[in-house]
Amino acid sequence: MEDCENCKALKEAKNILYEDAICVAVMPEDGATLGHIKVFPKQHVHTLENIPDDISNHLFFVASNVAMGVFEAIGAHGTNIIVNNGVEDGREHLTIHVIPRKTGDGLDFTWKPKPADSNELDEVKERINQHTQFITSQEAQKIQQRDTEPLTKEDEEIDPEEDLLLKTLDRIP
Numbered sequence: 001m002e003d004c005e006n007c008k009a010l011k012e013a014k015n016i017l018y019e020d021a022i023c024v025a026v027m028p029e030d031g032a033t034l035g036h037i038k039v040f041p042k043q044h045v046h047t048l049e050n051i052p053d054d055i056s057n058h059l060f061f062v063a064s065n066v067a068m069g070v071f072e073a074i075g076a077h078g079t080n081i082i083v084n085n086g087v088e089d090g091r092e093h094l095t096i097h098v099i100p101r102k103t104g105d106g107l108d109f110t111w112k113p114k115p116a117d118s119n120e121l122d123e124v125k126e127r128i129n130q131h132t133q134f135i136t137s138q139e140a141q142k143i144q145q146r147d148t149e150p151l152t153k154e155d156e157e158i159d160p161e162e163d164l165l166l167k168t169l170d171r172i173p
């Protein structure tokens with residue numbers, strides 16, 4: 001789309017950090033903070049629901065990897081990963097924003113908690129649940145098959161040298 005910021009960045013091949021046949025990771029000039037990365041499919045699609053699962057998995061795989069890159073490269077303490085999924089009347093280019101965060105950086109992505117009425121919460125939970133049955137029927141079976149594998153590397157033994165590095169990093173304000 002001509003008026004789309006992502007399609008324009010792709011066409012101009014500007015500030016591209018990573019590119020493959022499916023997606024790109026671009027560093028916008030007007031990011032929320034230095035190191036802000038946008039990961040998006042090359043095709044102008046609007047929502048995760050519009051694309052096959054293996055493509056959405058790939059987008060998150062790339063986003064996770066660039067997030068790891070900002071940890072390593074600029075010493076981010078964490079990231080906010082925000083997905084623009086069908087926003088702006090459903091016309092905006094599907095985008096995963098990876099925003100590096102540091103303690104005290106002043107960025108504010110928080111919202112005011114809005115306590116829900118418990119009946120309303122139950123009703124909405126039930127309504128959403130009716131549309132997500134496919135998760136329990138198909139995906140859960142695959143997950144159950146791998147439930148003996150450690151989900152994170154934390155279950156692995158940490159070598160003492162690495163442990164020292166982690167302790168040192170913990171002390172950095």
Ligand SMILES: [Zn+2]
Pocket residue numbers: 001004005006007008043044045093
């Ligand atoms: Zn676009």
